[in-house]
Amino acid sequence: MFQRAEAVMRRVREYQPWRLAHIRRDIAGIVVKRYACRGAYFGDARIVMLELTFMANEQFSDSQVAACLIHEGMHARLDQLSRSTASRHFLKRALGTSESAGALSSTSATPCPTVLR
Numbered sequence: 001m002f003q004r005a006e007a008v009m010r011r012v013r014e015y016q017p018w019r020l021a022h023i024r025r026d027i028a029g030i031v032v033k034r035y036a037c038r039g040a041y042f043g044d045a046r047i048v049m050l051e052l053t054f055m056a057n058e059q060f061s062d063s064q065v066a067a068c069l070i071h072e073g074m075h076a077r078l079d080q081l082s083r084s085t086a087s088r089h090f091l092k093r094a095l096g097t098s099e100s101a102g103a104l105s106s107t108s109a110t111p112c113p114t115v116l117r
Contacts, residue, residue, distance in 0.1 A: 001032060004055055004065070011066040019070050023048075026076040030069075039068040041075035048072040 012020045028046040038054045041047070050068060054060060 001052075001055060004062070005030075005032070007062045008066045008069060011062045012070065015066075016070065019073060022077050023069070023073040026073065026080045039072045041072045041079070043075075043079045046076065046079075048076065 009020070012023070026046070027041075027048050029048075031047055031049045032052055032055050033049060034053065035049055035051045038051050040049045042049065048069065049072075050065065054068070055065060
């Protein structure tokens, strides 16, 4: 699991280092555990959660896990910005750009696999 986490962080550092800088500043930590979704941001604790089976399943690429981390990191970024900005609704619209900005998106023509429970 640690090797996977290192590979994911390396991928973000290589392709989108500014986002890694934001993630380091905006969150208090990353937790890996079983959960009902692939990733989540818990604003009260400033924690990003990455789901255990999503991290462990090698059918998901490092890029897919990194994209999830970036997505949750954007929630953290917007949470931090909203504390000093009046228009939280306006900032939430920015989330769509973080997923499509993707130097990390998969180039495969096949659909992304899903976690079966």
